[in-house]
Amino acid sequence: MKEQIKTYLNRYVSFSDNEINEIYGRLSSQTLQKKKFLLHEGQICNHKYFIIKGLVRLFYIDFNGNEKVIQFAIENWWVTNVESFIKETPSSISIQALEETIILSIKKNELEELYQSIPKLERLFRLITENMLIAIQKRNEFYMKASSKDRYYSLINNIPNLAQRVPQYMIASYLDVTPEYLSEIRKNS
Amino acid sequence: MKEQIKTYLNRYVSFSDNEINEIYGRLSSQTLQKKKFLLHEGQICNHKYFIIKGLVRLFYIDFNGNEKVIQFAIENWWVTNVESFIKETPSSISIQALEETIILSIKKNELEELYQSIPKLERLFRLITENMLIAIQKRNEFYMKASSKDRYYSLINNIPNLAQRVPQYMIASYLDVTPEYLSEIRKNS
Numbered sequence: 001m002k003e004q005i006k007t008y009l010n011r012y013v014s015f016s017d018n019e020i021n022e023i024y025g026r027l028s029s030q031t032l033q034k035k036k037f038l039l040h041e042g043q044i045c046n047h048k049y050f051i052i053k054g055l056v057r058l059f060y061i062d063f064n065g066n067e068k069v070i071q072f073a074i075e076n077w078w079v080t081n082v083e084s085f086i087k088e089t090p091s092s093i094s095i096q097a098l099e100e101t102i103i104l105s106i107k108k109n110e111l112e113e114l115y116q117s118i119p120k121l122e123r124l125f126r127l128i129t130e131n132m133l134i135a136i137q138k139r140n141e142f143y144m145k146a147s148s149k150d151r152y153y154s155l156i157n158n159i160p161n162l163a164q165r166v167p168q169y170m171i172a173s174y175l176d177v178t179p180e181y182l183s184e185i186r187k188n189s
Numbered sequence: 190m191k192e193q194i195k196t197y198l199n200r201y202v203s204f205s206d207n208e209i210n211e212i213y214g215r216l217s218s219q220t221l222q223k224k225k226f227l228l229h230e231g232q233i234c235n236h237k238y239f240i241i242k243g244l245v246r247l248f249y250i251d252f253n254g255n256e257k258v259i260q261f262a263i264e265n266w267w268v269t270n271v272e273s274f275i276k277e278t279p280s281s282i283s284i285q286a287l288e289e290t291i292i293l294s295i296k297k298n299e300l301e302e303l304y305q306s307i308p309k310l311e312r313l314f315r316l317i318t319e320n321m322l323i324a325i326q327k328r329n330e331f332y333m334k335a336s337s338k339d340r341y342y343s344l345i346n347n348i349p350n351l352a353q354r355v356p357q358y359m360i361a362s363y364l365d366v367t368p369e370y371l372s373e374i375r376k377n378s
Contacts, residue, residue, distance in 0.1 A: 062334060070329070083323045092330060119308050126315035133322050134272045140329065141259070141281060145251060 001029060001052055005104060008050075008076055013124045023121070026114055027104040032097040038079075039095040045084035047105040051077050054101025055165055059173070060093045069174040072098075072166065074159055078128060098166055148177045149185050190218060190241055194293060197239075197265055202313045212310070215303055216293040221286040227268075228284040234273035236294040240266050243290025244354055248362070249282045258363040261287075261355065263348055267317060287355055337366045338374050 005027070006020050015023070032038060032054070039045050041060055051073060058071040058079065070093065073079045084091040085108060106114075115121050143151060152175055156162050163171070163186075172182040194216070195209050204212070221227060221243070228234050230249055240262060247260040247268065259282065262268045273280040274297060295303075304310050332340060341364055345351050352360070352375075361371040 060330070068333060082319060082326060086319055086323065115312070119311070122308070122311040122315050123304070126311050126318060129315060129318040129322055130271060130275055133318055133325070134275065136322065136325055136329070137271060140325070141249070144257060 001102070001104065004052055004076075005050065009124065012127050013120050015118075015120065019118050019120070022118065023114060026110045027106055030103050030105070032101045032103060034097055034099055037094060037096050038103065039081065039091055039093070041092065041094045042090045043084075044088055045081040045091045046088075046108050048078055048080045048085065048108075048111065049095070050104040050106075051075055051079065052102040052104055054097060054099045054103075055159075056095050056097050056101055057166070057170060058093050058095050059170075067170075067173055069170050072155075072159055072162065072174065078132075098170075148175055148181065149188075151175050152182065152185050190291070190293065193241055193265075194239065198313065201316050202309050204307075204309065208307050208309070211307065212303060215299045216295055219292050219294070221290045221292060223286055223288055226283060226285050227292065228270065228280055228282075230281065230283045231279045232273075233277055234270040234280045235277075235297050237267055237269045237274065237297075237300065238284070239293040239295075240264055240268065241291040241293055243286060243288045243292075244348075245284050245286050245290055246355070246359060247282050247284050248359075256359075256362055258359050261344075261348055261351065261363065267321075287359075337364055337370065338377075340364050341371065341374050 002020075002024050005024065006015075009015055009020065009023065027050075029052070038049055038056060053075055055072060055074050056079060057069050058073070058081075059067050059069045062068050071079075079095055081091040081093055081095075083089060111121075142154065146154070152171070155171070155174065159165075168182055169179045172179040175182065177185075191209075191213050194213065195204075198204055198209065198212065216239075218241070227238055227245060242264055244261060244263050245268060246258050247262070247270075248256050248258045251257050260268075268284055270280040270282055270284075272278060300310075331343065335343070341360075344360070344363065348354075357371055358368045361368040364371065366374075
């Protein structure tokens with residue numbers, strides 16, 4: 001677990017072993033069983049979560065009581081509700097494990113202390129946040145431009161074995177198509 | 190101009206006068222006439238732009254040759270194409286002034302040099318990028334949940350006098366409704 005986060009962190013900025021130890025010492029690990037929640041809509045999200053292994057979804061419940069999936073996330077991704085984390089407001093989304101999932105998490109105040117003692121972390125999280133921004137902007141643009149079929153293939157190419165790992169109705173929810181239409185797309189592929 | 194950017198920067202992190210001078214020395218200013226482009230789709234976006242005064246739109250041309258507005262931006266906002274800026278790839282969007290607009294801009298390599306000499310800037314841009322991420326996520330969620338009418342009112346409440354500053358067809362493009370439907374919304378308000 002420590003090796004994995006070390007490799008990940010050093011992709012962006014290079015940290016000494018002492019710094020890695022200091023960062024790692026602030027992280028907590030947990031294993032979530034399938035279907036367990038990391039965060040419930042309405043809670044304040046005090047943590048950033050790093051996925052060591054597994055798969056989670058971010059979703060909310062819409063007006064009609066339907067689940068609307070906004071993101072799937074896998075190994076080596078950070079997940080959080082950024083707004084709730086920063087402004088300490090109730091989260092507008094839930095985060096749920098769709099497989100047994102191993103998570104490292106860092107509390108907001110611990111991260112703030114780390115920023116003070118290892119300022120290079122500011123750079124790391126600036127770069128990570130920029131990448132998240134790029135990802136969300138690309139997805140938005142792609143979603144406005146592409147057909148449902150192209151969106152489906154982009155999604156399954158992005159996350160290995162997604163179609164085997166996640167129920168079809170959740171993929172349909174993410175793509176904003178009906179499960180029937182998704183099944184048409186898959187049949188014609 | 191210097192006072193405005195100083196006030197803005199000190200909102201996030203406090204900088205000494207020397208640091209402000211060093212940052213300001215790296216910025217270039219320009220005035221764009223109405224309809225002039227800051228960035229054309231296909232160009233590499235080497236700058237981050239800070240709007241001192243005026244209003245710009247970010248847009249692209251879709252399959253059918255229609256303009257699709259993705260953002261309006263005003264005073265004290267940074268605009269750029271983040272992906273193009275970071276990865277040095279051709280921009281997928283254009284940025285155009287919709288009023289006479291005064292811009293401060295910083296080149297990518299100058300910003301990198303500033304990060305080295307004033308590491309607090311990493312914090313500043315981490316915080317700014319987090320706020321951009323919050324804004325885009327909120328907009329996405331709101332757009333999935335809200336009616337066209339609510340989206341219209343949210344937009345005009347966010348940007349002072351937008352309805353007077355921008356042609357209606359651009360607002361319709363941003364809201365993803367027809368100009369006729371936008372005119373219905375406005376009539377019934």
